[in-house]
Amino acid sequence: MPATATRVVDVKALDEPGLAALERQLLPVALSVFGNFDDTQLHQGLVSDLYALVRIQLMLREDGGVVGYCLFRLHETELGGRSCAVVRSALVVERAHRGSAPFRAFVAAQMLAYRLAHPGREMYGFDLLIHPTSYITVAQGFSAFWPHWDRETPPEIEAPERVNAFETAGMRILCSERGRERRIA
Secondary structure (H helix, E strand, O other), X not given: OOEEEEEEEEHHHOOHHHHHHHHHHHHXXXXXXXXXXXXXXXXXXXXXXXXXXXXXXXXEEOOOOEEEEEEEEEEEEEEOOEEEEEEEEEEEEOHHHOOOOOHHHHHHHHHHHHHHHOOOOEEEXXXXXXXXXXXXXXXXXXXXXXXXXXXXXXXXXXXXXXHHXXXXXXXXXXXXXXXXXXXXX
16 A cells, blocks of 8 residues: 655654554554664654654555654754754655655755754754665755764764664674774674
8 A cells, every 4th residue: 555645743742642652653664674673762762852852754554554754853962162953863664665755855844944943053964874875865954964984973973872772773883994884683
C-alpha cells in the first residue's frame, strides 16, 4: 500500500499517553530498518533533555500506518564562545518507500523557522548514522556538518551521550585515517 499522507508531531508537546502511542507507531518501522533497535533507544531519542526541540514528520499509509519518519532534534550549545544550534536528524523509511519520502521540505521548514527565530545564530549538523547519498542533501543547509572526513568534530558538537547511543545501537565507532567509521556488530 503506497504512502499517502504526512503528519508533523511536536514531540515535546505530547503527554505521556501521546508519547507512548507515538512510540508504538514508530517501533515497527525502526525495527524493520535497523533490526537491533529497542524501545528504550527509541524513547531516549525522543525525550532526551539534551534537545530543546524535537519534531517528527510521519509518512503514513492510507490506513494510518507509519511507513517512515524523519526525526528533527535540535540542541543549543556554545562553540568558540558563541551560541549555536546543533541539529541531529534521523530518517527511517521502510525499504518499499525509499526514494519517495517527502522529508526534505520538512527539514528545511524546521531549519528556516529556527533561523528566523534566532537570526545570525550558526546552525550545525551532526549525524553519525547517515547514508553517503543523504550526506550531500543534508549537509548543504548547515554552517558545517560533522562527522567530516577532513576535520575533527568539536567536543561541543559531539556530545558523549550521542556516541554512547551510537554504540548501544549495535555499532562500534572505529577511528582510522579517514576519520570515524561505523561497523555493524
